[in-house]
Amino acid sequence: MQQKTKIAPSILSADFAKLGAEVAAIAAAGADYVHVDVMDGHFVPNITIGPAVMKALRPHAAIPFDVHLMIAPVDAFVAEFAAAGADIVTFHPEAGPHPHRTVQLIKSLGKRAGISLNPATPLDVLDYLLPDIDLVLVMSVNPGFGGQSFIPSALGKIAEIRRRIDAVSAAQGGRAIELEVDGGINAETARQAVTAGADVLVAGTATFKGGPDAYAGNIASLRS
Ligand code: DX5
Ligand code: ZN
Numbered sequence: 001m002q003q004k005t006k007i008a009p010s011i012l013s014a015d016f017a018k019l020g021a022e023v024a025a026i027a028a029a030g031a032d033y034v035h036v037d038v039m040d041g042h043f044v045p046n047i048t049i050g051p052a053v054m055k056a057l058r059p060h061a062a063i064p065f066d067v068h069l070m071i072a073p074v075d076a077f078v079a080e081f082a083a084a085g086a087d088i089v090t091f092h093p094e095a096g097p098h099p100h101r102t103v104q105l106i107k108s109l110g111k112r113a114g115i116s117l118n119p120a121t122p123l124d125v126l127d128y129l130l131p132d133i134d135l136v137l138v139m140s141v142n143p144g145f146g147g148q149s150f151i152p153s154a155l156g157k158i159a160e161i162r163r164r165i166d167a168v169s170a171a172q173g174g175r176a177i178e179l180e181v182d183g184g185i186n187a188e189t190a191r192q193a194v195t196a197g198a199d200v201l202v203a204g205t206a207t208f209k210g211g212p213d214a215y216a217g218n219i220a221s222l223r224s
Contacts, residue, residue, distance in 0.1 A: 004223070005190075005194050005198070005199060005200070005201060005222075005223050006032035006033065006178075006199060006200040006201070007030070007031055007032055007033075007200075007201055007203060007207070007219050007222050007223055008031065008032060008033035008034070008035040008066050008180065008200055008201065008202045008203070009026045009031050009034065009035060009202075009203055009204065009207035009208065009215075009219070010035040010036075010037055010146060010182070010202050010203065010204035010207070011023060011026075011034060011035065011036060011037070011049075011057075011204075012037045012048060012146045012204050013146045013147070013204030013205050013207065013208040014026075014208055015208075019053070019056075019057055020056070020057060020060040021060075021212075022208075022212075023057050023060040023061045024060045024061055025212045025215055026061070026207060026215055026219070027060075027061035027062065027063050028215075028216075029212075029215035029216035029218075029219050030216055030219045030220065030223075031063060031207070031215075031219055032063060032064075032200070033063060033064050033065070033066035033087075033088070033200070034057070034061055034063060034064070034065045034066065035066045035068060035182075035202045035204075036049055036054055036057075036065055036066065036067045036068065036086075037049070037068050037070065037143075037146075037204075038050070038054075038067060038068060038069050038070060038071055038077075038081070039070045039071070039143075039144065040070065040071040040072070042071070042072060043070050043071050043072040043092070043094075043095055044070040044143045044144040045144050046144045046145060051077065051080040051081050051083070051084040052084075054067065054081060054084040054085065054086065055083075055084035055085060058084060058085030064087035064088060065085055065086050065087050065088070066086075066087065066088045066090070066114075066180075066202075067081050067086040067088060067089050067090065068090050068114075068116065068137065068182065068202075069081070069089065069090065069091045069092075069095070070092065070095075070116075070143045070144070071091075071095065072092075072094070072095040072096065073095065073096050074091045074092075074095040074096050074102055075096055075101070075102055075105060078091075078102065078105050078106055078109065079105075079109060082106070082109040082110075082111050086111055087111060087112060088111065088112040088113075088114055088134065088135055089106045089109075089111050089112070089113060089114065090113075090114030090115065090116050090135060090137045090180075091106075091114070091115070091116065092115075092116045092117075092118065092121075092143075093115060093117075093121070093125045093129075094118070094121070099115065099125065099129060100128065100129060100132075103115075103129060103132050103133055104132075107132070112134035112135060113132070113133045113134055113135070114133060114134060114135035114136065114137050114178075114180070115129055115133055115135075115136055115137065116136075116137035116138075116139060116143075116182070117136065117137070117138055117139060117157070118139050118142065118143065119139055119140070119141070119142055119151050119153065119154065121139075123157065123160060123161065123164070126161070126164060130164060130165065130168045130177065131168055131171075131172065133177065134176065134177060134178065135177065135178040135179075135180055135200075136161055136165065136177070136178070136179050136180065137180045137181075137182055137202075138154055138157055138158055138161065138179070138180070138181050138182070138198070139154070139182055139183055140154035140181055140182060140183040140184050140185070140189070140193070141182075141183030141184050142183075143182075143183075146204040146205055147204070147205050148183060148184055149184050150183065150184030150185065150186075150189040150192075151183075151184070154181065154183075154193070155192055155193065155196045156196075158179065158181060158193060158196040158197050158198050159196045159197055161179055161197070162179060162196065162197025162198075163197075165177045165179055178199055178200050179197060179198050179199050179200065180198065180199070180200035180201070180202060181193045181198045181200070181201055181202065182202035183202070185201050185202060185203040185206055185222065186203075186205075186206045186222075187206075187221055187222065190203070190206075190222045190223075201222055203218075203219075203222055206218060206222060207219060207222070
């Protein structure tokens with residue numbers, strides 16, 4: 001059942017010299033999650049934020065921190081991000097040999113677990129994970145950078161995952177499993193993604209354009 005669309009601004013597009021203030025500003029502007037893109041220069045061709053920065057940011061907003069790990073191996077860093085204040089920990093199944101073990105590790109730390117699918121990653125990886133996870137993150141760009149264009153084939157994938165989530169959720173008494181989309185979200189692709197079945201939209205460029213005075217309007221226009 002779809003409720004109000006959630007907006008998760010990616011702080012990759014924030015002013016890195018003022019990250020604490022940026023996090024506070026998006027929370028005040030109505031963001032639902034703070035999306036933290038963690039990159040290692042190895043799994044993806046960029047380096048961003050580590051657990052120390054994440055820990056320093058955590059007191060600046062009361063909304064959940066949605067941590068997107070684009071690192072390999074992943075297991076060694078899950079506990080650090082959990083301790084730094086992550087609420088949702090999402091990883092890519094290609095980042096390690098045992099994705100089910102990684103899900104168990106995240107859940108054992110009391111955090112919500114997410115699986116992220118790259119544009120070319122097929123859905124069958126979800127077959128035995130969906131009953132245990134809390135979120136599926138569909139990449140609508142290749143991970144590594146903000147400001148890329150939405151890849152249209154993500155829409156069919158979102159629709160198919162929506163069906164699978166609804167079936168598993170119904171079999172589990174309506175347990176919440178969120179369907180989040182990440183990359184190239186603007187007013188038009190937001191509408192397309194929500195129509196296809198997304199319930200959480202990551203938005204970096206579209207949230208942070210225009211500076212802090214524009215954030216509330218930017219977030220509201222993505223949600224409508
Ligand atoms: C890409 C990241 C995204 C990205 C989104 O690897 O996972 O979160 O920063 O940025 P926009 O919204 O600018 O495409
Ligand atoms: Zn992301």
